Amino acid sequence: MSERDSEANRFSARAARYARVGANVGGVAARMAGARLFGMEGRDASNAEALAKALGGLKGPIMKVAQLVATIPDVVPPEYAAELQKLQSQAPPMGAAFVKRRMMAELGAGWRERFGEFDLRPAAAASLGQVHRATTLAGVPLACKLQYPDMESAVEADLAQLEVLFSLHRRMGAVIDTSEMVEEIGARIREELDYRREAKHVALYRAILSETPEVRVPALEPALSTRRLLSMHWLDGSPILSHKQDGQAARDRISTAMFRAWWRPFSHHGVIHGDPHLGNYTVFPVDGEPQGINLLDYGCIRIFPPSFVEGVVDLYRGLQQGDEARVVHAYETWGFKGLSKDLVDTLNIWARFIYGPLLEDRVRRIAEDVSPAEYGRKQAFQVHQALKKRGPVTVPREFVFMDRAAIGLGGVFLHLDAELNFHRLFEAEIEGFSVEGVAERQAKALAKAGL
Numbered sequence: 001m002s003e004r005d006s007e008a009n010r011f012s013a014r015a016a017r018y019a020r021v022g023a024n025v026g027g028v029a030a031r032m033a034g035a036r037l038f039g040m041e042g043r044d045a046s047n048a049e050a051l052a053k054a055l056g057g058l059k060g061p062i063m064k065v066a067q068l069v070a071t072i073p074d075v076v077p078p079e080y081a082a083e084l085q086k087l088q089s090q091a092p093p094m095g096a097a098f099v100k101r102r103m104m105a106e107l108g109a110g111w112r113e114r115f116g117e118f119d120l121r122p123a124a125a126a127s128l129g130q131v132h133r134a135t136t137l138a139g140v141p142l143a144c145k146l147q148y149p150d151m152e153s154a155v156e157a158d159l160a161q162l163e164v165l166f167s168l169h170r171r172m173g174a175v176i177d178t179s180e181m182v183e184e185i186g187a188r189i190r191e192e193l194d195y196r197r198e199a200k201h202v203a204l205y206r207a208i209l210s211e212t213p214e215v216r217v218p219a220l221e222p223a224l225s226t227r228r229l230l231s232m233h234w235l236d237g238s239p240i241l242s243h244k245q246d247g248q249a250a251r252d253r254i255s256t257a258m259f260r261a262w263w264r265p266f267s268h269h270g271v272i273h274g275d276p277h278l279g280n281y282t283v284f285p286v287d288g289e290p291q292g293i294n295l296l297d298y299g300c301i302r303i304f305p306p307s308f309v310e311g312v313v314d315l316y317r318g319l320q321q322g323d324e325a326r327v328v329h330a331y332e333t334w335g336f337k338g339l340s341k342d343l344v345d346t347l348n349i350w351a352r353f354i355y356g357p358l359l360e361d362r363v364r365r366i367a368e369d370v371s372p373a374e375y376g377r378k379q380a381f382q383v384h385q386a387l388k389k390r391g392p393v394t395v396p397r398e399f400v401f402m403d404r405a406a407i408g409l410g411g412v413f414l415h416l417d418a419e420l421n422f423h424r425l426f427e428a429e430i431e432g433f434s435v436e437g438v439a440e441r442q443a444k445a446l447a448k449a450g451l
Contacts, residue, residue: 093130096120106229141234151193159186184397192299195230201298204449208265214257214292235294237282250290254283255418257292259425262409267429269442270309274401275300302401306438313433319355335396346386353379354406357422372411
């Protein structure tokens with residue numbers, strides 16, 4: 001069989017796999033519902049493993065959806081979340097012949113003449129595309145992200161599977177209304193398909209972090225980029241986890257860079273990087289010592305209204321000063337409805353967990369005696385138990401990626417066993433904060449990036 005026929009067969013089999021996964025997910029859903037009916041609460045390790053196995057049959061963009069679901073408290077029981085987080089966003093790589101055809105489709109028949117070098121073997125493969133090393137005609141090293149074919153239909157099929165999970169969640173007496181979450185996840189994942197938009201996100205971050213030397217953002221090659229091809233300058237670096245055994249000072253430098261890479265864009269411009277996957281960062285050295293991070297992927301960027309940022313600062317100050325009215329105002333600013341005292345107390349369980357390290361003026365770890373995979377699970381369970389007593393609550397859609405990114409960032413600090421004064425780092429980022437200042441800086445940055 002020729003390579004072309006092999007590639008065609010591989011990708012044409014996708015539809016069959018979707019049908020099979022849909023059936024498998026439905027079967028697991030029935031088992032979970034049956035367990036709930038008979039008082040077993042659906043909490044069965046074999047069911048959790050079966051669900052992960054069903055979803056794992058695709059190894060495509062649905063992995064991104066499944067891993068995202070696993071980070072949202074109460075959407076699935078803890079043992080299901082643990083299984084989903086084991087899944088890897090990894091699709092079968094495209095072979096050389098297929099890559100040539102895809103590049104021709106994006107840049108035309110003479111595409112190869114526009115590069116100095118182009119390695120047809122992928123340097124990395126992910127859920128929506130794969131990355132190839134190349135150089136410009138002038139010899140500048142490039143990372144060329146090439147999207148797999150038919151991703152629009154694949155993503156829509158995955159989002160349909162997501163609705164199966166959320167429907168199951170609702171039938172099992174959910175205490176969190178996931179309706180706005182479904183809309184948010186769908187909107188962000190569809191955005192990730194448009195590499196032209198991602199190129200604007202890169203330009204946005206280059207503007208935002210231009211004076212933050214410990215965080216590097218790649219330069220773009222617009223003439224070598226399309227809606228499904230993104231060419232950026234290659235940034236050399238080493239995986240974050242390869243530094244787990246470094247000295248404390250080195251690990252703390254990396255962690256400080258991560259803190260600023262996340263909080264500075266948010267506190268100054270109302271923008272967050274919503275995908276905390278460790279593969280999206282590498283560490284760059286200076287004089288042989290780990291010094292900062294390269295931020296590599298810009299598909300999942302969330303731009304918030306400045307008032308949302310104001311709510312984050314108000315909640316921090318309210319918890320810090322014991323100002324209950326300011327805490328309530330923060331939740332109202334975010335869009336929570338029906339804020340009884342019981343609901344505010346319940347929301348504060350999660351808020352005190354997220355803000356806890358920021359409120360203590362001392363050098364500390366982000367959390368004690370907890371693994372990265374378990375970070376936030378105890379507090380999520382406490383929130384779940386409290387909400388069961390008062391009925392469902394609708395979580396504003398902005399929280400999906402905010403919460404996901406905060407948990408992911410905490411996981412990085414745990415992996416590196418960082419010991420930092422998170423309070424002083426945070427105070428430095430919100431010094432002189434005003435909602436008007438965020439609005440002005442955001443407007444200028446968005447205009448500069450063409451967003």
